[in-house]
Amino acid sequence: MSRASINPAAIDAMLRAGQAEAARAQLARHLQRHPADADAAAMMSGALARLKQEQQAAFYAQRAVEIAGNDPARLVGVGAILAGLRRTADAAVAYQRAARARPQDLDIRLALLNHLYLTGALADAASSAEQAQGEIDRPQIPLLRSFALSAMGRADEAERVLAESLARFPGDQPLTTARAANANYCEHLAAPEVFQRHADYGRLLQTAHPTTPPPFRNSREPDRRLRIGIVSADLRTHSITFYIEAFMRHADRAAVEIVCYSTLNVEDSITARLKTYASLWRDASSMNDRELAEQMRRDNIDIALDLMGHCYRHSLRAFHLHAAPVQASYMGYPNTTGVPAVDARIVDSLTDPPGAEALATERLIRIDPCFLCYTPPPAAPPVSDRPGDAPVVFGSFNNLAKIGDRAIALWTRVLDAVPASRLVIKNLSLRDAGVREMLRERLAGHGVPMDRLELLEPPEIVEDHLKVYSQVDIALDTFPYNGTTTTCEALWMGVPVVALEGPPAPDGGHAGRVGLTLLSAVGRREWVGATPDDYAAIAAALASDRGSLASIRRSLRAQVAASVLCDGPAFAQRFSGALRALWRDWCAGPPQS
16 A cells, blocks of 8 residues: 555545544554554544544654654644644644744644643743744734733733734724723723723724625514524533523423524533524534524524623624624623624613613613523532531632732732631633742732632532532622622532622623622622622621521522522523513514615
């Protein structure tokens, strides 16, 4: 068998057809005669990975790296294979060798930076991107640098990088949407400034892609069964599914049918469960925004629901292109989309009281008493008791980007008010040793004693993550960007949460008032402080009464389960009612030409 007899396209076709064993056998025969064929070794690694023979797959991937020398294309290909095998350090080496061999190649640099960022090597991602910025003058490099900086809790620095980059690349859409998303974490930005970041994106879309609503064929019958299109990259084990599932599960099927557009081809057991609620499930991962909008129009979607806002891999351009007669944003993002084609945003009167309209390009639809309904994980462990004579442990499991200097300063006051108490912080970013050290320095700078601090990496399994609450007595919410799932999970695990009520518009926005609506929904508004002094006093008072704390721990899950926060049928009725009202408004509007 000659080297030329190995056809990469044919091998790829075999793998896509599920013939991985046949591909492996063909490659094995070839490699016996041509052991120094780097391409064949890489293909063998891919075939073995399909066969779940990961150790052998990793061997051949490493072999391909050795044979490839400094061939950049081969190194990048093997790096992708190693990343798929979760050999993250080895993959990084392959990408780095490729980048050294061809430093001006944008695609190679992006492959390296994406790998570092997505695998949690945030400090390396930020420093590598900073270096690459000096060598490759393209907007994708500072964009990835800003992602890494924000995830490290350095949102203000990310804002500077994005502002400088937009001055150099005006009108760049990815930079503009990233700047809007990052603004939610910037403590120094006033709420109207944050709003302007989002409105800038909407104006940019209108300038770059002017569009008007097409003549929709949807029947204008106000009370007929509606087709609801849900668009998200996170229809899997992800925070948003804890909240959208209640509507999908309990919606009246005689009144609505649900069509899901999954824009990321990653599926798991949660995906499988969500699919049972949908009348149609489309894998939209390979569609661009125009194709997605066209597909939704062909599917005769009546109301399109965006669950992403400006989060990574969002589809706001599809909404700008008018995917459906009625378009709304819900829950997956704590701010306005800024896109005029999005008609409505579903909130409540606590998160967005009257006057919040000034900070939204959408019409605000309030579904009181709470715009969220939490579906607890079925695998949640039972609540465990805490030792009554141990030091009180405060905890925050929020995204590191949400832990700003004002929150740290207030947490220091709480620790000072409760002698011998401890603070536990856990989040994904702390998997990076460099990030852990940076956070320690920040906390120490605010006076947090290092001997009373514990930084934890999160377990990968949800059940194990929730078990960590057995080490926590009281959860401390973040501000000005509150937690959502972290608050719900803490409450479900019997841990009271202390939150700060953010100011209403125009001085504050939705992100700082989610704690208020969640704690109000479970009947615990007394844990919400109106001022930082109140916050510190509430935390200290809870810590001072260990008997009451133990009682709360034993009863809180039942209280949450019986509350409006977990009442799926009632929520589905409220949510469906809001959608129906939006539909009736469209039906009553002027006919289209």
